[in-house]
Structures are given as structure tokens and as C-alpha cells.
Amino acid sequence: MIGGTIGHRSVRIPKLLRLVESRSASIDELAGIGQGCRFLVVHSGEASPTRYGEAFTADARAAGLNVEECLARSNTDEWVQAVRGAISRVGPDYVVGVGGGRVVDVAKVAAALDAIDFISVPTQASSDGICSPVAVMQEANGRPKSLGARIPVAVVVDMEVLSRAPLVTWRAGLGDLLSNLSAVQDWRLAHARYGEPIDDFACLTAEAAALSVYQEGADLQDRQFREKLMRGLILSGISMEMAGSSRPASGSEHLISHALDQLLPEPRHHGLQVALTTVTAFILRGEDVSALIRFFRGLGLPVHPRDLGIETDLYLRAVRMGPELRPGRTTVLDQVGDEDVRSLADALERIAGRSSAS
Numbered sequence: 001m002i003g004g005t006i007g008h009r010s011v012r013i014p015k016l017l018r019l020v021e022s023r024s025a026s027i028d029e030l031a032g033i034g035q036g037c038r039f040l041v042v043h044s045g046e047a048s049p050t051r052y053g054e055a056f057t058a059d060a061r062a063a064g065l066n067v068e069e070c071l072a073r074s075n076t077d078e079w080v081q082a083v084r085g086a087i088s089r090v091g092p093d094y095v096v097g098v099g100g101g102r103v104v105d106v107a108k109v110a111a112a113l114d115a116i117d118f119i120s121v122p123t124q125a126s127s128d129g130i131c132s133p134v135a136v137m138q139e140a141n142g143r144p145k146s147l148g149a150r151i152p153v154a155v156v157v158d159m160e161v162l163s164r165a166p167l168v169t170w171r172a173g174l175g176d177l178l179s180n181l182s183a184v185q186d187w188r189l190a191h192a193r194y195g196e197p198i199d200d201f202a203c204l205t206a207e208a209a210a211l212s213v214y215q216e217g218a219d220l221q222d223r224q225f226r227e228k229l230m231r232g233l234i235l236s237g238i239s240m241e242m243a244g245s246s247r248p249a250s251g252s253e254h255l256i257s258h259a260l261d262q263l264l265p266e267p268r269h270h271g272l273q274v275a276l277t278t279v280t281a282f283i284l285r286g287e288d289v290s291a292l293i294r295f296f297r298g299l300g301l302p303v304h305p306r307d308l309g310i311e312t313d314l315y316l317r318a319v320r321m322g323p324e325l326r327p328g329r330t331t332v333l334d335q336v337g338d339e340d341v342r343s344l345a346d347a348l349e350r351i352a353g354r355s356s357a358s
């Protein structure tokens with residue numbers, strides 16, 4: 001064969017990323033995207049505690065933008081269809097998802113299905129779905145399921161509205177971002193053991209995004225740290241676009257979390273579940289987790305199932321069930337046997353003992 005198999009590749013990333021300080025500044029950014037364009041703003045109306053989407057729409061209209069609006073109250077297929085109905089009525093140039101993770105995901109999926117460009121305007125930093133090609137939808141049985149969509153063309157973040165989001169949303173975002181450290185390890189393992197192709201730059205990006213917030217003195221109330229977390233979540237989404245899958249941001253820790261989604265009568269916050277399962281995944285890899293545990297505890301993130309009110313027995317069932325949740329995604333869980341689960345139970349007991357002693 002003449003010539004090699006390696007060359008450049010193109011990755012689709014958003015053209016615009018703006019972190020601004022007010023609603024009016026966000027609307028200025030939207031205006032900059034296209035004065036003559038028609039926007040369909042998707043928001044959750046009065047279901048939103050800040051009612052940001054309603055105010056955003058009203059202000060955008062007052063600023064002379066051509067804006068139509070549509071509600072999405074939950075991340076179900078019904079709401080996706082409602083948004084698609086609005087898309088076919090309005091014929092927008094852009095779909096703008098304004099709200100928390102669910103609203104952004106519904107708008108993202110509907111826009112992808114109708115091949116309309118999507119603009120992400122998150123009001124919470126609770127997951128890496130803000131700027132990813134993946135969305136989480138709620139199935140008819142109430143359980144969450146990941147779905148491929150399209151990465152946004154622009155991300156506009158109003159840090160002022162984000163500052164009003166509950167602290168738990170920041171904790172969840174941090175958990176989802178740090179889970180990359182585990183996911184990348186799983187990918188490397190699958191590559192080394194089974195020759196699964198690995199994307200070095202997706203790994204580099206996912207890991208660098210997580211490491212940017214894994215630092216001493218991290219403070220979830222601090223404005224600069226919050227901005228760093230937001231940028232990290234966005235970079236994490238871009239690593240998935242590079243990989244063409246969620247691989248760099250979803251490994252064994254996400255599989256255990258997906259199992260918890262099936263087993264728990266009421267699943268906990270996704271980002272909190274994956275924070276907990278990230279600690280577990282590192283224990284299963286035989287790594288020293290003391291620094292990670294200190295870091296998580298310092299920021300109020302869970303390290304033991306009981307921190308989320310989950311029984312250890314049920315949790316260990318979720319660990320065993322993990323590989324069934326996504327056959328083909330090789331992770332450390334594929335190598336976990338009875339002995340490892342017993343060692344994990346012992347490790348959890350030690351963690352619990354240490355926290356009650358402190």
C-alpha cells in the first residue's frame with residue numbers, strides 16, 4: 001500500500017461560546033447571530049422557578065428580534081413532538097433551548113430531527129449535555145435513556161441566572177465532569193485489552209476538561225470556579241463530538257448510574273449518581289481514592305451510597321448489573337467478579353467508618 005492511513009479530520013464544534021453577565025447581554029449575542037433570522041425559543045414557562053425563558057422571549061421581542069416560543073416541560077417524546085410541531089409551524093432558522101438540562105435536551109433532539117441549527121442557552125450547569133451531541137430522554141416507563149442528537153452551533157451562558165441555580169445543580173455538574181476521569185480510563189482499558197479504536201484527542205479533551213476543576217481550593221460558590229466548571233462541561237461535550245459517541249465522558253461509572261436509574265424507585269440527580277459511581281469505579285480499578293474522596297467530601301459530593309440514601313446491597317446489585325445496560329461498551333465492570341464485589345463492599349464499609357469517625 002502506498003501512503004498511510006492517517007490524515008487530518010474535521011470536527012464540528014459550535015462557532016460561538018459566550019459567557020455573559022445579564023439577560024440583555026445574552027439577547028445581544030442572539031441578535032449578533034442574525035438580526036433578520038427567525039428564532040424558535042423553547043422553554044419551560046411558569047414551570048421554571050426563575051421564569052427565565054419567558055422573560056428572555058419577551059426581552060428578545062422587545063429588542064426587535066423575530067422570536068416565536070414553544071413550551072417543553074419535560075424531556076419526553078411528547079414534548080419533542082410538540083417542539084417539532086412548532087418548528088413546522090414557525091419555520092425557524094434556529095431553535096434556541098433556554099433552560100435546565102431537560103429543556104435543552106428536548107430542544108436539541110427536536111432540532112436535530114428536523115435538521116435545524118440549535119443554540120444552547122443553559123440556566124444550570126448540571127450536566128455536560130449543555131454542548132454535547134447527546135441528549136437524555138425520559139422513556140414511557142419513566143426511566144432515562146441517552147439519544148444521539150447534534151451539537152449546538154452556539155452556546156450563550158448568562159452567568160447571572162446561573163448564579164441563582166441551586167447549589168446541588170453545581171455539584172451535579174462537577175460530578176458529571178469529573179466522571180470523565182473514569183470514562184477515559186475505561187476507554188484506554190478497552191483499547192489495550194481488546195484493541196478497541198481510541199481517539200487520543202477526544203481523551204485529551206475530556207480529561208483536560210475534568211482536570212481543570214480537580215484542584216485544591218475548589219469552591220462551588222466562587223464565581224471564577226463556576227465559570228471554569230461551565231467551560232469544562234462545554235469542553236466535555238466537544239470531546240463527545242470528536243469521538244462520535246459519549247465514550248470519553250461515559251464509562252463504567254455511567255453504566256452503574258444507568259443501573260441505579262433502573263433499580264431505584266426514584267433515581268437521584270444524574271451528576272450526583274455519577275460522582276458516587278466515579279469513586280466506586282476507581283476503587284474497582286484498585287486505585288487509591290483517598291484524594292478523590294477528600295475532594296468530593298469538601299464540596300459536598302457523595303462518596304458512599306448512603307450519602308444519596310441508597311442501600312449498599314442495592315448499590316452492589318447496580319455494580320453487577322452495569323455491563324447489561326450497554327452491551328459492547330467495554331469497561332472495568334466486565335472484569336468484576338464476586339471477589340471484587342466483596343472487596344468493594346469492604347472498601348465502602350471503610351469509607352463509611354471513616355466518615356462516622358470524623
Ligand SMILES: [Zn+2]
Nearest residue numbers: 127128176274
Ligand atoms: Zn453524564
